[in-house]
Amino acid sequence: MIGNRSAVLLLSLVLLLGGCATGGATHTNDDGKPNAAQLNLELGLGYLRQGDRQRALEKLRRSEEMDPRNPITQSTLALLYAELREDGNAESHFRRALSLAPNDSVTHTNYGSFLCSRGRYDEALSQYRASWKNNNNPNPEVAYSGAGTCMLNAGRPGMAEGYLQKALVANRHYPYALLQMAELTFRNKQYMRTRAYLQRYADVAQPNARSLWLGYRTERALGDRAASDRDGIELMKRFPRSDEALKLRDQGETTQ
Numbered sequence: 001m002i003g004n005r006s007a008v009l010l011l012s013l014v015l016l017l018g019g020c021a022t023g024g025a026t027h028t029n030d031d032g033k034p035n036a037a038q039l040n041l042e043l044g045l046g047y048l049r050q051g052d053r054q055r056a057l058e059k060l061r062r063s064e065e066m067d068p069r070n071p072i073t074q075s076t077l078a079l080l081y082a083e084l085r086e087d088g089n090a091e092s093h094f095r096r097a098l099s100l101a102p103n104d105s106v107t108h109t110n111y112g113s114f115l116c117s118r119g120r121y122d123e124a125l126s127q128y129r130a131s132w133k134n135n136n137n138p139n140p141e142v143a144y145s146g147a148g149t150c151m152l153n154a155g156r157p158g159m160a161e162g163y164l165q166k167a168l169v170a171n172r173h174y175p176y177a178l179l180q181m182a183e184l185t186f187r188n189k190q191y192m193r194t195r196a197y198l199q200r201y202a203d204v205a206q207p208n209a210r211s212l213w214l215g216y217r218t219e220r221a222l223g224d225r226a227a228s229d230r231d232g233i234e235l236m237k238r239f240p241r242s243d244e245a246l247k248l249r250d251q252g253e254t255t256q
Contacts, residue, residue, distance in 0.1 A: 037067035056080060071101035075110060082114045090114060105137035109146055116150035124150050141171040148180060175205035182214055191221045209235060213244035
């Protein structure tokens, strides 16, 4: 569901691993010796990509010990602690990261997603706003989309749609915002709009269980059984173990 708080935090993890990747960074100090803090940071990021939180935490802590003033290390630790539900440590590292790099739009977005996932909606919106108001932010659509999802969690669908529309003004091809808008319009029974957003989504992203399940229900609502069955078959074929496939089975619907 679009109101799932974990989805907001997941967006932060994707943003962090994509936006804070350190490929191409130097691995040596001025004297030519290896930069151990940087190496440990990159190892920590690598373990995060693999889902190995314990090893990631070990490497990131070691990197912090060697270089406590690296804002990327601080931001990464913040998000990892958030995933581990160590909220005090998470918030401390978010604030430390922003004290070191107050104009870091990625950290503002990630901090906003953390706050939203904990039900602190107005504080979260303040962080998202700081991110998209930064003229140096190359991807304001991410912050707008995070705010839109957050407002859905807060039970403010009108504000949510407004922010998601702003995300699509910033980047009309942004898949996350397109899929969020598809789900929002479906919930409002605006099925033709849902179909249009799903078509736009299909033009820029590969189908996933969420989009296929939504497509299945949308085409059913519009009375196109053939299109609905195609999405259902694709869902069962590509994502048979997904929650969405289970929901399709639970409906007693079988597609041949």
